[in-house]
Amino acid sequence: EIVMTQSPATLSVSPGERVTLSCRASQSVGSRLAWYQQKPDQAPRLLLYGASTRATNIPTRFSGSGSGTEFTLTISNLQSEDFAIYYCQHYNNWPPLYTFGQGTKLEIK
Amino acid sequence: EVQLVQSGAEVKKPGESLKISCKDSGDTFSNSWIGWVRQMPGKGLEWMGIINLGDSDPTYSPSFRGQVTISADKSINTAYLQWNSLKASDTAMYYCVLRMNVFAVWGQGTMVTVSS
Numbered sequence: 773e774i775v776m777t778q779s780p781a782t783l784s785v786s787p788g789e790r791v792t793l794s795c796r797a798s799q800s801v802g803s804r805l806a807w808y809q810q811k812p813d814q815a816p817r818l819l820l821y822g823a824s825t826r827a828t829n830i831p832t833r834f835s836g837s838g839s840g841t842e843f844t845l846t847i848s849n850l851q852s853e854d855f856a857i858y859y860c861q862h863y864n865n866w867p868p869l870y871t872f873g874q875g876t877k878l879e880i881k
Numbered sequence: 882e883v884q885l886v887q888s889g890a891e892v893k894k895p896g897e898s899l900k901i902s903c904k905d906s907g908d909t910f911s912n913s914w915i916g917w918v919r920q921m922p923g924k925g926l927e928w929m930g931i932i933n934l935g936d937s938d939p940t941y942s943p944s945f946r947g948q949v950t951i952s953a954d955k956s957i958n959t960a961y962l963q964w965n966s967l968k969a970s971d972t973a974m975y976y977c978v979l980r981m982n983v984f985a986v987w988g989q990g991t992m993v994t995v996s997s
Binding site: 773806808810815816817818821827859861863865867868869870871872873874875 | 914916918925926927928931940942943976980982983984985987988989990
């Protein structure tokens with residue numbers, strides 16, 4: 773069983789800053805890593821897949837990197853609408869297996 | 882535009898059965914994969930299982946196998962999540978997702994509350 777661990781659990785930052793969120797896999801997942809954003813009372817939204825490819829209509833201030841077991845999501849020039857919870861996810865489409873990290877909450881300092 | 886439309890919120894008693902639905906409102910895909918994700922109050926996301934609308938053969942997360950049933954009706958591009966006997970611990974928001982390599986499109990969620 774692959775376990776995805778995100779750190780930190782909560783991050784307090786100011787608008788305009790740059791922030792890096794981490795996600796670690798318990799074993800190599802190659803580049804099969806996605807990031808999702810969830811705002812209060814909303815469904816999650818896909819941000820990135822393949823560790824670094826932005827989904828449709830995702831601003832360029834969101835970027836991802838990593839492969840194997842270590843991944844990061846970087847948000848540059850934080851906007852007010854970016855304060856949310858971010859989840860990483862390992863995905864394997866055959867056989868189907870999907871594992872989320874526990875999430876990192878980005879809050880306003 | 883692809884959209885997943887889920888059935889409305891439910892309030893049930895322990896022991897009752899329930900079936901919630903998720904429809905691809907655009908009828909865009911006839912062979913797509915629809916997954917289900919649970920989010921308990923104040924908690925994170927948990928993948929429950931996934932089904933191919935074409936062959937209606939579900940795959941379950943080990944954590945949810947035997948606890949729920951995932952099914953589909955290809956003729957109306959709709960997937961279902963079903964419980965035979967609800968427990969209070971099933972209280973959660975349930976999302977369906979359209980898998981396009983990753984969980985690219987999410988339904989609006991169905992809140993299920995189980996309380997006596």
